[in-house]
Amino acid sequence: MATYYNKIKKTIIDEGYGNEIKWINNIPNPVDKDLFFKEYSWVVINSGMKNSVAEKIFRNFWNNGTPDFSAINHPNKNKSMKKVYERLDFCFLHFIKSENKLMYLKSLPHIGDITKYHLARNLGLNYAKPDRHLVRISNLFEYANVQEFCKTLSNRTNDPIGIVDLVLWRFATLYPNYLELIKKEVD
Helix, strand or coil: CHHHHHHHHHHHHHHHHHHHHHHHHCCCCCCCHHHHHHHHHHHHHHCCCCHHHHHHHHHHHCCCCCCCHHHCCCHHHHHHHHHHHHCHHHHHHHHHHCCCHHHHHHCCCCCCCCHHHHHHHHCCCCCCCCCHHHHHHHHHCCCCCHHHHHHHHHHHHCCCHHHHHHHHHHHHHHCCCHHHHHHHHHC
16 A cells, blocks of 8 residues: 555645645644644534535635634534634643643544544644545555554655545545545555
């Protein structure tokens, strides 16, 4: 799979998504409070939505560089995001000081068992988000979970887990028959 992964990576770069790989590679360590909230809001907006729809809402939310809560029509998402924003100093400080950052992220409003991984990855932590595409690809290779699969592939390619996640996810969004393409190449 490592050889085909590198082909997939080249394909998504050739398709114009190399900037997404650069973005993951350039997440500052540690993140600052503004990036923390921006990524939190992205994950909340994105949960349960197509990426293309979430991108439009997110752009409207950050239209002039500050959060515009009127752009969030989902009442629970709006309430959750306002709560974190109003307590941002507290939330960010607890994130920075937390020894188990993944569990802390799950304690934030509207962050659950899957979205905690998405947020962790977007904050530069070494996790993959177990969305439906990555679960299907992991299952194809008979891995019990996405983290284990992405870690193995990361070790074989020297790409961080977040890049492995992004490359496979973007490939799956570009090619609806991604499982057939992968099976054909690795069999």
